[in-house]
Amino acid sequence: MRRNPWIALASTLLLVASIVACTATPPPEPSATASGDALFAERMTAALLQWRASPSTGQFAYTIPGTAVAASVGDGDVVATSSGEGDPGEPLAPDAAFHIGSMTKLFTAALVMxxxxxxxxxxxxxxxxxxxxxxxxxxxxxxxxxxxxxxxxxxxxxxxxxxxxxxxxxxxxxxxxxxxxxxxxxxxxxxxxxxxxxxxxxxxxxxxxLVRTRFIEPLGLTSTYLDGEATGPQAVNGFVLVCDTGEGADCLKQHGAVKPQSPSPQWPGAWSAGSMVSSAPDQTVWIRALVGGDVVDAEHLEEMLELSTNSTEFYAATYDASGVPHVQLGEGAGLATWEIPDVGICHGHAGAIPGSNGIAAYCPEADLAIVILNAIEPAGLTPGYPGLTPLTAGVLWALGG
Known part of the structure; x- marks a missing residue:
């Protein structure tokens, strides 16, 4: 959940244009004898370091303290890796639990369907x-x-x-x-x-x-629960960007400092709009099941995917005014759609809440499910697709696609 899902969109879209090249040159081919997670981790190391160092408020650059990524292609296993910290001095585990903010909305939309x-x-x-x-x-x-x-x-x-x-x-x-x-x-x-x-x-x-018995338990999402009303693995607190005028979005175009995030009342308070806790591997299973047609019937999935005219006009006008390529094409009844270079169309939802932001997406042309969770709610970094544009092509390559 976030105060404004498109904070200073013109300037943040320029960042997207500048970091698309993050995946253009993959790291050297590692040994194929490594296990799935280890091989994925080895292949993603350089791209994750580059991604974490890429954000800027327009006035100063900062490093995302920690990022977890999970993915799968087709019916293959979910693999995961991570880089950095989730809490001060604590290495971030690939299966760490996060407050996933507005990614919760997909559970709510699927429930209504x-x-x-x-x-x-x-x-x-x-x-x-x-x-x-x-x-x-x-x-x-x-x-x-x-x-x-x-x-x-x-x-x-x-x-x-x-x-x-x-x-x-x-x-x-x-x-x-x-x-x-x-x-x-x-x-x-x-x-x-x-x-x-x-x-x-x-x-x-x-x-x-409703969400536990219909989605969480049937899909075996062991790190997923509604904060404040259920229990599960402790989520990382993450970090916050602090500046003279406030924190997070208030710091756009200002100098600031990355500091530990204190517990937020929004974590339990966002409820059906943003209170879910989950991990990157769990979210990969969830987004593949949902967009793959295993959660709602074909008619209702089409409702979720079909972009509304009002949303397509809104995003088109915003990108046109910014002068950068269109990425988010619009939203349907729950699912957003992006067009990602070298990958194609992807469907899913992003989220931001104090201490974290992230995205879960399924890209049907590549049969790729990808989840990116970042341990900060940043300013100057487009919240609508955090990491999807710079990382997805590299993730597909790392999976052998």
Whole structure:
């Protein structure tokens, strides 16, 4: 979860253009006798070091303290590697648990799709069915929430982690909407908090139980759980960029320092919009299962993948104004789509929350599932696809693709 998913997009897109070359020249071919994880790690060492040293706020460069990467091709095993630290003085393990922020939204979107398939709700239901106080609730549909087209106001982030999800929603409803429902695209964390409540009310079951019994347990995701309501491996705290005016996004175009991240109320408070904890290997299994068609039926997967017109127009206009090649093509009802050089189209979701950011993506042309988790929520580094552009082609090469 993040305050603004496209902070100073023009300047951060320039960074993307400058670091695409990170994977252009692979390191020397290592011995083929190494085990899968060891071979992958050896092949990815140089690329990960280069990636970690690449961010900039526009005023100064800094190093990502730690990055974990996991991937698989086809039905092959998931392999993973890591570089750097997850906490001060602690080497980051390839299977380390992270707070994955908005990558949580894929679990919420898939849950809503399953409930639509089962008839517990309908994507065309208007949200006044569950939220009579919602401004414009007779016009806002479940699908609009999934596609970030409701026009409702964003969360009060100062309340996140201090009040219940329903109280967060109630606060949104007293704010003036920002546009008419269905007319624009604007990334909205509040919409996915509402979807979590919609799922609970429609299924008459707590959100945590729904995602655990439908997704986490069946897929064997042993490092994945909803923070604040379930338990699992301790997540790394990660790091934060600190400057004179604040931290994280506040430091764009300023000098700053990388410091340890303190526990954040957003970790449990982001709930169905961003409270999941998971690892790179778990997320690789999850994104392959979801985009590969093993979680929702073909009709609902198409709903998740089909880019909304409002989102494609938004991203096209933003890239055109920045003068750099288009990367993110838009969003559907839960899944984002990117076009990655030398790899092709990829579908998935990114996330950022205090202490970390990352992405899970599946690239069908290469039959590649890839997950990148970084132990910092940075400024000046595009949160929409952190590491996907500079690392994916190299990961595919490292897997022998």
């Amino acid at each position: 399953q409930l639509d398939e089962e008839g517990a709700l309908a994507l065309d239901d208007t949200i006044d069915r569950w939220f009579p106080a919602a401004p414009g609730g007779t016009e806002i549909t479940v699908r609009m929430l999934l596609q970030h087209e409701s026009g409702l106001a964003e969360l009060d982030f100062d309340l996140v982690g201090h009040v219940t999800p329903q109280e967060l929603i109630d606060q949104v409803f007293i704010e003036e909407p920002v546009f008419s429902p269905g007319t624009e695209y604007e990334y909205l964390n509040a919409g996915y908090i509402m979807l979590g409540r919609v799922a609970e009310l429609a299924a008459e079951t707590p959100y945590e139980e």
